[in-house]
Amino acid sequence: MxxxxxxxxxxxxxxxxxxxxxxxxxxxxxxxxxxxxxxxxxxxxxxxxxxxxxxxxxxxxxxxxxxxxxxxxxxxxxxxxxxxxxxxxxxxxxxxxxxxxxxxxxxxxxxxxxxxxxxxxxxxxxxxxxxxxxxxxxxxxxxxxxxxxxxxxxxxxxxxxxxxxxxxxxxDLFLLFIGLELASFSTYVLVSFMKETKEGTEAGMKYFIVGSVASGVGLYGLSLLYLWSGSLQFTELTLAFAENGMEPLPLIALGMLLVGFGFKVSAAPFHFAAPDAYAGATSPVAGVLATASKAMGVIGLLRILLVVASPEATDGAAVWLIALAVLSVVTMTWG
Structure with a gap:
């Protein structure tokens, strides 16, 4: 390399x-x-x-x-x-x-x-x-x-x-969060960009409020993770989870991070703003939300889960994979 x-x-x-x-x-x-x-x-x-x-x-x-x-x-x-x-x-x-x-x-x-x-x-x-x-x-x-x-x-x-x-x-998890917010704030504006329709402005406001709450929860989880490990590099986090990753603090932090990325992939129960966003945005912007934005959330989830469920991690990390599977099933049915 x-x-x-x-x-x-x-x-x-x-x-x-x-x-x-x-x-x-x-x-x-x-x-x-x-x-x-x-x-x-x-x-x-x-x-x-x-x-x-x-x-x-x-x-x-x-x-x-x-x-x-x-x-x-x-x-x-x-x-x-x-x-x-x-x-x-x-x-x-x-x-x-x-x-x-x-x-x-x-x-x-x-x-x-x-x-x-x-x-x-x-x-x-x-x-x-x-x-x-x-x-x-x-x-x-x-x-x-x-x-x-x-x-x-x-x-x-x-x-x-x-x-x-x-x-x-x-x-680095903080750099990842910066990229996530840079893309998110742009999409908030894009959803409500066409002011010729009232639906677009309303959808953009709802999307912004729900997204801001999800980002705030994710950022708090980020701070807890840094408090626990002293670093946000993926390599350092992998080693930290391999040694004592099943402590309560990192589990709570990861749960909060999953809230932020769950919003980006419109996973249940973080999907309530998605219908209005798709309806209020123009067709090209809705296409970006349905493809590129979803792919961004997926790679964010993969980055986090690969840290938790890496080969060096403890056996209890499989709980996160089960939780993600349950979340996927709920999203495909109820969501």
Missing amino acids: ETMQPFGEGFATALAPEIVLVIGMFTLMIVPNMGDAKFRIPLTQIRIPWFFGGKRGTLDSDPRLPGVFASMFFVIAFLLAALSYVNGMNVTMIETESGYDLLLVNEFSRIFELIFYGALALASIASINRIPATSRKDRSALGLYNNRRQVDFYILLMTTGLGMSIVALSQ
Whole structure:
């Protein structure tokens, strides 16, 4: 296994799909806002081109431009991840100078990245021209569409993909939680983004409230786990659970963490906001919630359960697998 430090040699190659998304976010911030504005030097009458703001050109004022750019960057990220997987990638651990594990790039994480980028690329393509650009019946909807709001929509899609990638790559539980929240807060806004419908705003609010409660419970479990083990690295947690993982404190902490991830996969009884979210969101966003968001929750659960139910863990760890099986059955029937 190859190890490297952040921004060291080979860092850009290992995280090429994620870097493409970051470049795409900055591109969406800059290109659609370019215009003929000029900046006046203070205390003078000299004006120099500023290129940001002012009257925009025909190309960068086209409301379809952000969707085209976002779709292009998602496709590029998908292809880079696919090529890395097909060509036989090197397992790469990204760690700090002190040896603290941060991210692990391997075939397992690449598979989930392909799911994330594929779903988000389809959602981005399907979201182009969701509101007709030449609507005469609803001038307010046309005004909303023709302003810079569509840029925000695709930036949120990209931050969702970036957060999901962090969840797939992380080797630290706190870093995993950051990625989970980055993706979650973006989806909260995406669900209620189309303000032309009352259902979307209401669904987004419900989704945000339930998701915030689940995240708060998960974060509290995270703090208990750190209090017990003194570390949130998966390698350290595996050793800690192998020695004395059946103590009450870590079991309570893991139960709270499962609440947070149970919400992301809409597992019963954390699924009450899901119907409203799917009904209020647009079809592309609902597709992301049903595929990429679910896959993110699944890989989060796998990361936690692999720590608990690892070969070195105690026999009592099988209780968590039984609990997960029962939760799955209840979700498929009652949920």
